[in-house]
Amino acid sequence: MNKKLVVLVLAVLTVLMLAACGEKSKEDVTKDLKSKVEDLKGYKADAKMTLQVGEDPQTYEVEVWHNDPNYYRVSLKNEAKDQSQMILRNEEGVFVLTPALNKSFRFQSDWPSNSSQAYLYESLVKDVLEDKNATFKETKDHYVFNTKTRYQNNQMLPTQEITFNKKDLTPVSVNVMDSDKNSLVKVEFSKMDVKAAFDKKDFDMKKNMTGAQLEIPVSGNVEEKELSVLYPTDGISGSELVDEQEVATKDGKRVVLTYDGEKSFTIIQEQTTSVPTMTVSTSLQGEVVDLGFTVGAMTDQSITWTHDGVDYMLASKSLTQDEMVTIARSVQGSMVK
Template sequence: MKKKLWLFLVASLILVLAACGEKSKEDVLKSLEKNMEQMSGYKAQATMSLKTGEDAQKYNIEVWHKKKDYYRVLLNNEKDQKGSQIILRNEDGVYVLTPALNKSFKFQSEWPDNSSQPYLYGSLVNDVKKDQDASFTITDNYYQFETKTNYQNSKNLPYQEIYFDKKDLKPVMVKVLDKDRKPVVEVQFTSFEVDPKFSDDAFTTEKNMTSGALGIPVMAQQSDATFSVVYPESVIGNAELEEKKEVDTENGKRVVLTYKGDKSYTLIQEFYETKPTSATVPMASAGEPVNLGFTVGALSSSTLEWAQGGTEFILASDELTKEEMIEIAQSVQGTAVK
């Protein structure tokens, strides 16, 4: 009788200890999914560091999400506030807005569900859910996952480390890793508010194309700005610069660089000394928004367009692959990921 009682007490103690122990990987994933289901939306503030050369580029990011498919992501480069962009998703489609240039693209796109987004909570949870081989580590303060990424146009960043707060499962930090598992992109969340209130026009293109949407003054005049032609550092298909044309335009200057080789392409740079007239409707794009690291561009089968500061870039080629176009675009800014 005493032996049975002793065995019963031991078994009970084991159950109590197990109940008081740390959560399993599956437990944490279920809790993350429950959080996503229960919240009506969120507002987040984060900083993003892009480490592709000697100097890291830093961005301030503001994320608004309202269930189910409303998103607003403000990307503000600390060194280039005039190049601030907003990625917007509402009932009409997906937009990439550059208010300083009165430039906007409209996409019929599955963004953000079609690729990893290191600053979106739902994307992080989905990446954990999809990767059955994701590693799981518990520290004093965080639940840490290492998962595969899902970047459609880049195979150079295959992994990511995701840190969630143990107390409330809010995102804390994301490190996007290269093939050698060295961090290239790092996102640090500084605030995360659940179930916020949004104004009725918070996700409209009209509201977000105004200067107030950025929280900084947009470009009115750039008389003191300077323009210098930039050249791609990546060499693809033995292409060499064959011709350079420079012309004055109504708002500034345009430079056309023609590269010839096994794979030829044209790079157009249009610099605005004065703010161009606002278009009445966004420019429709048959392609996808693509994150170049330093900015978001519009990528189609034969063109890639993006803005940086007071300059608009257009890369055009019928011979380059999408991956090659992205590599060239990134190397124009000296940020190509190798």
């Protein structure tokens, strides 16, 4: 009888030990993610990014190429509006390409390491590693982390939920939220190739511009499009529109919006023009800033960006960078004062 009892106890202990071995702690998974990224030589990923900006959500197809250590190619396409942008990083610097306008801008920037990037695998893992207070849960097929973000405007997008596949630790989805836990940015990965091989030419600026233009030809009538003035839907409390000036230009018109109050700022909007032949990239001071619907350039006192055939500039001596990003993100949200 005692022998049977001993056998039964041993069997129960064995089952419990096996069950315990099947569950991993937050520290175990974090360590595995770190090793996975460190061992990666390169990858390709496809994803869908949905932005809750303005009244209607906007969806972008995202294609990511990364070749260790510092080569990147991120293609962002909004098929509904026939828009595309591409971010390139190679030995010459960081480029933002707008193929339909035949325009490219070059930055001397630390992108993408200087901020969270919801569509970059290694950036998501870095977010997990750097947030010692991140929460963790395990489901049947996934590991789920809730972490702080590292955005320049992390007051607007402070937290995110990152889901990884249990089987191979690749990303499944990212849900970036505001302070009220409302989802503002969602990225859903559909494909991940962690054994992708690349050539340096794959990250060449001119080659990628030409290739992108075969899909979306250079627009010859951008300047003919009527400028619809947009106003920020998320401003600064105590600041209001005090002046609106319209100036005729050779390509249409330029509108200057002046806001004053507790903090003052100016927003300039002007029809953009395509460049008929490829020129040397314009060098921009400042950092690449992800506005969600487009990519811009940010300095201490300004943000510039192009969206839907319009060039924008927001300038202020009194706004913080976080405040400028918040306002810039909301400019495309409404056509009502």
